[in-house]
Amino acid sequence: MRTIKLTISISVFVIAIAFHVTTSVGLMEASSSDAEASHAPGTLTFNKDIAPIIFQNCAVCHHPGGAGPFSLLNYQDVRKRAEQIAVVTESRYMPPWLPEPGYGEFADERRLSDKQIEMIRRWVKDGATEGLSSDLPPTPKFNEGWQLGRPDLVVKMPEAYTLPAGGTDVFRNFVIPIPVTTMRYVKAVEILPGNKKIVHHANLLIDRTQSSRRLDAQDPEIGFGGMDVVVESESFDPDSHFLFWKPGATPWIEPDGMAWRLDAGTDLVINMHLQPSGKPEMIQPVIGLYFTVQPPTSYPILLQLEHDGAIDIPAGKEDFVITDELTLPLDVDALGVYPHAHYLGKDLQALATLPDGTKKWLVRITRWDLDWQAVYRYAAPVFLPKGTTISMRYSYDNSADNERNPNHPPKRVVAGNKSSDEMGHLWIQVLPRARGDVRIILQEALMRQRLRKYPNDFMAHFNLGAALQSMDRLDEAISHYMEALRARPDNVTALNSLGTAFQSIGRLEEAISYYRKVVQVRPDYVDARYNLGNSLLTLSRVEEAITHFRQVIQIRPDDANAHNSLGSAFAMQGNPVQAIAHFEHALRINPAHADARENLKNVRAQKAKD
Ligand code: HEC
Structure with missing residues (x-):
């Protein structure tokens, strides 16, 4: 018997960000300002001091064909914009990098150190000289x-x-x-x-x-x-x-x-x-x-924290906060994080509180800027033991002072998909430490958390039902499918899943009534019709079963399971010739169909005896 499990899940991104050819730069050393002070005015030169900073941190975008609006590959390029470069590095607008230092360590960090920023400032202030050509490092090359x-x-x-x-x-x-x-x-x-x-x-x-x-x-x-x-x-x-x-x-x-x-x-x-x-x-x-050719052996999952349902930001409100949290049911390693809000987002925080009370920052962005959103991968996996609570806290600024506010004057903003709506999402990629694919356990925790936020939510009840069903917790699954159907009574996916849960525990009459409802609403819902046929067959209602299997085959002529079931129905009806024809058909479609092979053998043996 084939049980069909269905899930609707919100799908998001598939990773891929980069390591950059950038050194992770530490904070300013205490001695650096003294060291700088020993430079006489004018001693900083482009070739010796500034080019290495620019080549390493800016040229990747600021080269012909790159993302930046102009090149920064030589003295003339940089000199022309020296003042502006001092301003944008000082304000940390460039290079674009949102996470605050000290709130998580990321593999691809691209930040200037305080010392580098100070060097640029001085170099500009002291006349932006070129220096000795022998000091100039090689110009970086880019492959487009x-x-x-x-x-x-x-x-x-x-x-x-x-x-x-x-x-x-x-x-x-x-x-x-x-x-x-x-x-x-x-x-x-x-x-x-x-x-x-x-x-x-x-x-x-x-x-x-x-x-x-x-x-x-x-x-x-x-x-x-x-x-x-x-x-x-x-x-x-x-x-x-x-x-x-x-x-x-x-x-x-x-x-x-x-x-x-x-x-x-x-x-x-x-x-x-x-x-x-x-x-x-x-x-x-x-x-x-x-x-x-290597199949996956590790199964990461993107955990989503969010609270879009709480987003209703009055016009002018400067500090509107949403929160969400998730307690982990398993040991995991966090591999990366992707915070997401639209233009009103201000301070985005993700913090893990371990069972022993220790706090680990997963990311913090105090000056959110949608334009520079990115996935951030941890420099090393962040271990989060079972019982850790991940919490997100996002604040939004819907005042006129928020220069990115898309509304002038500000107006009330709710959650939505357009850039003038808002969102509050935090995605964390985690890899469970247990062997095998145990993501369903995380899915259960996610959906239970979703129910706390949205008690009547179709998706939460349905997905939780599906998770429980796949763990064979069928009574619980049934009650969540029923809740899902209270929210959307005609949802064929939920009706079919509820049918499969009843079918699995042998309550066939109930299963049949749900499958019938599916095919009434959607006559071409083949999976439900196939399940309906099998349930009827189990109750020896052979004629009806045959009608449904024939309809399945009409829509899906190459469905080996349907041919096998139809063959079984004919066998039960005492029609071995038809039965054999369908088992053989199933085996032509799928030579590895074990049930069809077994059934074929039995019917042939029976036929030989008769
Ligand atoms: C990830 C790509 C990227 C990197 C790295 C980068 N920039 Fe930019 N830069 C851009 C883009 C895109 C723009 C234009 C859009 C904008 O201003 O938001 C820009 C704009 C600028 C501007 C003009 C700003 C303005 O207000 O018009 C300056 C100056 C600048 N970058 C300097 C730098 C310097 C100096 C560095 C290195 C310290 C750097 N950039 C690193 C992509 C980058």
């Missing part, structure tokens, strides 16, 4: 093509999208079908966004159910709008990787055993933040996929 070498598969967005010349930033999602015919394991993805000057960041989402194509079809233009996309999923298939692109980042290669699965028929959805340039621009990103 694939950073990881030739990909195993290159896919291009089917049609280019034209970004209008002006207006506000555009957040757009493009569906890219992936032409693989067999399942592959992906160890890295590279995104060539095309025009780097207008693409601020990009996220990839994996859509295994092609649900995004519907959204695309509903939108007259290419792609569909919105900043935060929900991808549907039909089985517990949680998002487990961040697939994120930001300018200047090196593509991420998954560690051994952490490749992700790419099925035939999967779409990738690229979620892009685009900034108009003053003239119409064509956008047609290209994605490179790097495969491995």
Whole structure:
């Protein structure tokens, strides 16, 4: 008997950020100001002191074809903008890096030290001299093509999208079908966004159910709008990787055993933040996929904390706070973090409180800026033992003083997908320490937490039901499916799942009544019809069962299970010829179908006896 489990989960990003060729810089040493003081005015030169800072921290974006609006590759370039460089480094606007130092250690940190900032300030103040050419380090070189070498598969967005010349930033999602015919394991993805000057960041989402194509079809233009996309999923298939692109980042290669699965028929959805340039621009990103034959052996999961339901920010409110928390049911290592809010976000905090009371910061951003959002990977995995509570606390500034406020004058803002709405999300990639795939236990904790926030929420009840069902806690699963159906009485997925739960505990009449309801609402819901047929067959209601199996086969002629079930029904009816034909058909479709093989043997033996 086949039980069909279904989950709808909010899908988000698949990882990929970068290590940068940047040194992690420490805080200013106590002695540094004394050391600086010993420099006579004018002793700092570009070639000796400033070029190393710029080449290492700025050139990655500020080179021809890079994300920055101008190059900073030689003395003339830098000299021309020296004053401005002093200002933007002093304010820490450049290089863009949001996390506060001391609140988590990240692998790809790109921050200037206080000492470096001071050196730039002095160099500018003292006349910005060039110095000896022998002191100049080699000019960095940048390869604009694939950073990881030739990909195993290159896919291009089917049609280019034209970004209008002006207006506000555009957040757009493009569906890219992936032409693989067999399942592959992906160890890295590279995104060539095309025009780097207008693409601020990009996220990839994996859509295994092609649900995004519907959204695309509903939108007259290419792609569909919105900043935060929900991808549907039909089985517990949680998002487990961040697939994120930001300018200047090196593509991420998954560690051994952490490749992700790419099925035939999967779409990738690229979620892009685009900034108009003053003239119409064509956008047609290209994605490179790097495969491995190593199947995954470690199963990370993205835990989401959020409290969008609490976001209702009065106009003018300066310090509006939302919180959420999650207590971990297992030992995990946190690998990376992705905080997300829109333009009103101000102070974003994520803190872990361990069972012994110790506090560990997971990230803190005191000057949130959506434009520079990113995934941050920890320099070393952060161990969070079972019983740790992760808490997020985000504050928002909806006053006129917030220069990024999209509304002038400010107005009331609630949660939503548009950039003028707000969001409060924190994604943490964790790897459970237990062997095997134990993510379902985390899913249970996440959904129970979701119920605390939203007691009547369909998704929370449904997903919790599915998690409990897969752990064979069927009575609990049934009561959550029923709650889910109270929220959405005609939801066929929940009706079918409830049917499978009843079927598993042998309450077939109830199972049958739920399956019947599904096929009334959606006659082409083949899984429910198949389950209905099997339940009827178990009750020896053979004729009815045959009708349903025939309908399944009409829609899915290559469904080996349906042929096997139909064969069984004919066998029960005393029709071995038809039975054999369907078992054989099942075996032609799937030669490894053990049940069909066994059934075929039995019916042939029976027939020989007769
Ligand atoms: C991750 C890519 C990136 C890095 C690294 C980076 N920049 Fe920028 N920079 C940009 C982009 C994109 C812009 C234009 C958009 C903006 O101003 O927000 C910019 C703008 C600037 C500006 C103009 C600011 C203004 O107000 O118009 C200056 C000056 C600048 N960068 C200097 C630097 C310096 C100096 C460094 C290194 C210490 C640096 N940048 C590192 C991407 C980068």
